[in-house]
Every structure is written in C-alpha cells, then in structure tokens.
Amino acid sequence: MHLITMISSTIQYPLLSDDNEVYKDCLSKWTCLLVDEFQDTSKMQYELLRLLGAHKRITVVGDDDQSIFSFNGADSNNFEMFRKDFPDLKEVRLQHNYRSTRCIVEAAAALIGNNLKRCEDKQTVTDNGYGELISVKECRNDEAQCCFVIDTIIMNAQKISLKKAAYGDFAILYRRQVTGKIFQKALRLRKIPFNVHGVAFYRKKIVKTIISMLWAALDGDDIYYSRVFKALFGTDKTEAKKVVEYVDKVAKASKIGFLEASRSVFTAKISGMFSRRQLACGRKVLSVIDTLQNLVRKECSLSTFISTVVNLVPQVSSW
Incomplete structure (x- = not known):
C-alpha cells in the first residue's frame, strides 16, 4: 500500500487521461491516497486527485473555514465537488x-x-x-504593528514589575517569517532581550552565507571568507571545516590574510594535503569570490548584485 501526503501538479493531467498504460500503472502503485490540508488544493490538483482516486480509497483532511490561499489558486469548492464525486464517503467532523x-x-x-x-x-x-x-487594533503597516506590540509589552512589563515579571513572560505570535524579521530588528534597537522559537532570521544558515558573500565581495574580514568556504566548499561539513582550519593555520603561520592563503593553497597543481577534487572545490569557491568582487568593481545595481549572490548559493551548494 502506498500513502501520498500531497497531490502534486507536477504529474501532467493529459498524461494520465491520454495514456492508459501510465494511468493503470499509477492506480496500481498508489492504492490508497491521503490528502492533508485539502482546503489548499486547486482545481487542477482536485482533477488529478479524482483521476488517481478512481479506486475510491481516498481520505481528505481539511476545513473549508481555513481556506485562505485563494490568491494562490486554492478552491474551497473542492469539498463540495468531493462530496458529489464520491457520494459513498464517510464524513468525520472534529x-x-x-x-x-x-x-x-x-x-x-x-x-x-x-x-x-x-x-x-x-x-x-x-x-x-x-x-x-x-x-x-488596526495598524497601517508592519512597522506600525511592530511598534504597537512592543509598546504594549513594555507598558505591561512596567505595570507588573513589582511581581518581578521579566520579558520572558511575554510571547509574540506571527505567521510570516518576514514579520519575525521586523520584530527582531525592532527588539534589538530597543534593547529588549528575546528568544526566537526556531532559528532567528539573521542566524539562519542561508542568510549568514549570503551576508558573508556580500562582505567577501567588499574585501571584508577573514571571518567572512572562512564562512564562505565552509558554506560553499562541499556537502561534507566535516571536510569543509578541516579545509578552513588548515587554510587558517597557513594564514597565521605566513602572517597573511585568509583569502591570500586560500589562493596559495588551492592554486597549486599538486598538494600533499588535499586531493585533486578538494583543490578543484577550493578553486571554484575562489572563482565565486572573484566573480562577486568583479561585479562590485563594475558598480552594477544593488538588486543585480544581491540577485547574483542569492543565485550562486544553490548553484555551488551541491559541490
């Protein structure tokens, strides 16, 4: 028995409707279907579900009252369509x-x-x-909303200060990550300590990598070059860490910067320390840094530069 937790539109509808052999193969492979968050499915996804669910062994879980993604193609009418297409269904309400x-x-x-x-x-x-x-409370924008929430927290913290209340007695709930970024920035500016349930925006690996690449393009400190190497050298974290540590030792011993030391290490044709593959990986990271520094010298637009940086991250992350 196979369980599908998401019906994806990547399977082309005409392929199933026009190719009988493919259609039968899918039915024999996916003998039971489960669709969670059914209120978020689109019309095309429902048609796909209807085809794949010809065996009538389907379970859908959802709530039409929670359908808030119509702007993204979600159609809450799929519930009614499901009732009509599968009249023998058993409906369980929680x-x-x-x-x-x-x-x-x-x-x-x-x-x-x-x-x-x-x-x-x-x-x-x-x-x-x-x-x-x-x-x-109606706020005109995200910044106004943020100020209102933080002012309310400060006011209430002052009111109950006699009970030794701390900022840890308050919690801010938000839906979008970008909202969390705004709150984190405002809390730092107002010197209010906070913890983030999960990873704070600026502490996320992808964000730290992008920021390090930006600084590396601007001839930043050695710490940014080492972070770029750790992030882009390869998928093996242990290997990347050892490489960075070795280059750092070379830099300190020669009293030169990390970038200069890495060029000395990885431009060598033969190394007693690294394999040819590792040398090639190091040269690719250096090539990325050179590309970014050249863009800065050309004084390209900021949006173009940042887009280039973001696009380079997934491109080299698979090395």
Whole structure:
C-alpha cells in the first residue's frame, strides 16, 4: 500500500487521461491516497486527485473555514465537488476545540458564520474557560504593528514589575517569517532581550552565507571568507571545516590574510594535503569570490548584485 501526503501538479493531467498504460500503472502503485490540508488544493490538483482516486480509497483532511490561499489558486469548492464525486464517503467532523478559550471560539464562530458558502451545520465547541476579551487594533503597516506590540509589552512589563515579571513572560505570535524579521530588528534597537522559537532570521544558515558573500565581495574580514568556504566548499561539513582550519593555520603561520592563503593553497597543481577534487572545490569557491568582487568593481545595481549572490548559493551548494 502506498500513502501520498500531497497531490502534486507536477504529474501532467493529459498524461494520465491520454495514456492508459501510465494511468493503470499509477492506480496500481498508489492504492490508497491521503490528502492533508485539502482546503489548499486547486482545481487542477482536485482533477488529478479524482483521476488517481478512481479506486475510491481516498481520505481528505481539511476545513473549508481555513481556506485562505485563494490568491494562490486554492478552491474551497473542492469539498463540495468531493462530496458529489464520491457520494459513498464517510464524513468525520472534529468540532471540539482543545486549544483556544471559549471567547475566541465563539467570536470565530460568529464571524465565520456570515460566510454563506461554508459547510452547513458546523458548531465548534470547547470546554475551556471564557478567557480574556479579544481586542482589535488596526495598524497601517508592519512597522506600525511592530511598534504597537512592543509598546504594549513594555507598558505591561512596567505595570507588573513589582511581581518581578521579566520579558520572558511575554510571547509574540506571527505567521510570516518576514514579520519575525521586523520584530527582531525592532527588539534589538530597543534593547529588549528575546528568544526566537526556531532559528532567528539573521542566524539562519542561508542568510549568514549570503551576508558573508556580500562582505567577501567588499574585501571584508577573514571571518567572512572562512564562512564562505565552509558554506560553499562541499556537502561534507566535516571536510569543509578541516579545509578552513588548515587554510587558517597557513594564514597565521605566513602572517597573511585568509583569502591570500586560500589562493596559495588551492592554486597549486599538486598538494600533499588535499586531493585533486578538494583543490578543484577550493578553486571554484575562489572563482565565486572573484566573480562577486568583479561585479562590485563594475558598480552594477544593488538588486543585480544581491540577485547574483542569492543565485550562486544553490548553484555551488551541491559541490
């Protein structure tokens, strides 16, 4: 039995509808289908599901009230289509909310109830307490929203300071990563300590790599060159670390910079320390740095330069 957790549009619809042999092979391979977040599927994805699900062994999981990606092609009408195309379905409704307070559950139900296109007879309930009242604040942009939230945290922290409350008593919830970036920047500027659940934006490996490449193009400190080598040298982290450590030793022993030492090490045709493959990898990293520095000298536009840097990261990450 095969389980599919996502129906992808990469399988071309005409291939299944026109080629009977391919179609039968898919049906025999994927004997059971499971589609999660069904409210996010598009019309094309539903048609693909309908074809692959001719055996009627399908489970879809979703909630039409959570369909918020129509701008990206999602169609909540797929629920109704599914009911018509598979009339023998067994529908299981999970309407007990264990997470939110009763105030939030009731407010959400009252708001969503105005949607006439939603599934009928939905009654979400909870055994939780009523909780605090909901407050609504309209902000003109992300920066204004950020200032409002941080001001509110500071004000409340001052009010309860007698109880030895710390900033750790507060949490900021956001949906988009770009929003988290704005909050992190603002919190740093206002000297408010914080922790990020997950990896902070500027601590992400890809972001640190891009920033290091930008500094390397501008003749930055040795630490940025070493980071570029660690990130772009190859997929083996242990190998990349050993290479960087060796080049760093050469640089310190010769009292030269990391970039100059790396050129000395990797431009050699034969090395008693590295294999030909490793020398080739080192030369490729040096070529990337040279390319970026040449772009800076040509005074290309900032957007062009940053785009080049971003495009180079996945290109060399597979070495």
